[in-house]
Amino acid sequence: MAVLNLVQAINQGLQQALIEDDRVLVFGEDVAVNGGVFRATEGLFEQFGDKRVFDTPLAESGIVGLAVGLAAYGLRPVAEIQFLGFAYAAIDQIFTHAARIRARSRGRYSCPLVIRTPYGGGIKAPELHEESSEAFFCHMPGIKVVVPSTPSNAKGLLRAAILDPDPVIYLEPTRLYRLLKEEVAEEAYITPLGQARIAQAGDQVTLLAWGSILERSLRAVRDYPVEVIDLQTLSPFDRATILASVAKTGRVLIVHEAAKTGGFGAELAATIAEEGIMSLKAPILRVTGYDVVMPLPLLEDYNLPSEQRIIDAVEELLRYS
């Protein structure tokens, strides 16, 4: 098995998808000759040619709208949006069309597309390059939202996303691209969508996280009896795994980078309140980004949940018996 980082694992996943299924097409801004600004598509253009891997004009709504048509026509588009902040320009196509084609056509057309995009903070980049707006997409019925957190699940979740018959937003935590390395199985495999993963076992607190903040959470709580759950898929999310853990621990901490108000943590907290409140020994706590526009590099560390904020919350929860 090769030791890969997240970007290499995604690259391998794309390569295998292109080999496996000639309906798969990879496109976006700078994905072909340049191999993507983070090199996620490096070498694919050389291997598969410009019919299958191509650069588009600079037009996000165009890229996604094109993918909707390709998908409805029976192909398997994997479109890249260069940074999540630029997907806002494509929200109309994502929400108005990709998410609703199946419903509007009463099943006659479907939209099996994947939109890959770098996501999240911690990389000291310019404005709009560090957005954590997963909750917007989770709120929209008809699309799935996936966030890998390790090279292994990045590859498996990507394959599952490409095979999925519905539109999938695949959010790649930019901070992790080159941070983590691990052995990744050579062959193509699936990490099923809609299933969470226990990233650390524990019995006193359930910590829910995803993407790059999961990595930070794991470092923060490694010496605590905390069960860390990596959601992997946010929409639909794995209620069973979460509720089983809450039943065991009775304490819940949710950590995310996005702003607190209306963040995806609110949905998790509400679900636990509805379906698991009898197990709770303590209030559900959230450690999140603040309700501010993601700041420029000099202030971004203040906004992202720090290890200390996570530890403080765990200790606060442990004071409840």
Next chain:
Amino acid sequence: MPRETLANFSIERLEILDPRGEVDANLLPDLTDPQFLRLYELLLLTRLADERALNLQREGRLGTFPSSLGQEAAQVGSAFALAPQDWVFPSFRELGVFLCLESSLPNYYRYWMGDERGQLCPPELNLFPINIAVGTHLLHAAGVAMGARYRQEPLVAVPYLGDGGTSKGDFYEALNFAGVYRLPLVAICQNNQWAISVSRRGQTATETLAQKALACGIKGIQVDGNDVLAVYQATIEALKRARSGGGATFIECETYRMSDHTTADDARRYRDSAELESWREKDPLLRMRRFLEHRGLWIEADQQAQEQALLQRIDQAVEAAEAVSPPTVEEMFRYTCHQLSSRQEEQLKECRDGRA
């Protein structure tokens, strides 16, 4: 029932100053010798301030930076034509525009150092913040232009964009509004041939970018974007037309990005070095300098003295930018909304109390 041609169009290109420094005397803009000298000073200042930013980035004192190397004439030539009441909507590569408008260089550096306060616009300028999302600000310019027409103020809205920006839907929407409502808008496009790794040919199949204006019923013109006099002349004419109710113009300045896209990019991956070399002869500074020499306005000694003076100014700007104390977390919250919500108040307190 014949087939007939309903309309024919053509696109004009304007060149005044050639690479050898020769000018077409008939087309020479109505500028004084001190103004010609000032134009050259601004070109040089832009070049030197840009080089300094690249050096600061390499030293880790400044973040990702988009260089304007090679594009000085398109920036300075157009901004030099503006009137104080005009509203300017920069994209992210307009150092020369900021310098020409005499916006603060320390602030410009601070922005790219990652400090929000670098976006602060001096009260005497109508300068929008640097816009990172490509092409989205043209509609804001259209909005300001419409407001100006409504209030009958003689201002013109001037958005800047790149060749890549012309592919965005918002670009077409803005030009279309400008056409339908006959707005006082002058869009300045720096066609620097590349949008990161995608060439101008990969962006559009049209012969020129200027002709995109025709579909919206506004004027489009192409100018030699490395010719500061042609850019100035085209802009002055477009501004005049806009102010007199003649409607909008789209100006394509044909130029070249001599640097990488940003300091995070490596243009060698996608760009032929011969192409780069072929543009060196068209350097906008060199030809303006030759023009000044032909006119007897410039000698070698002037060049050195001026470079020294400008470098000193740049040194002071860097010093000023770095002397500012770092932003506090209040900066993060203060401008989110007019008033903080109770939750934001709590978050600010938590953040200030040093839990971060």
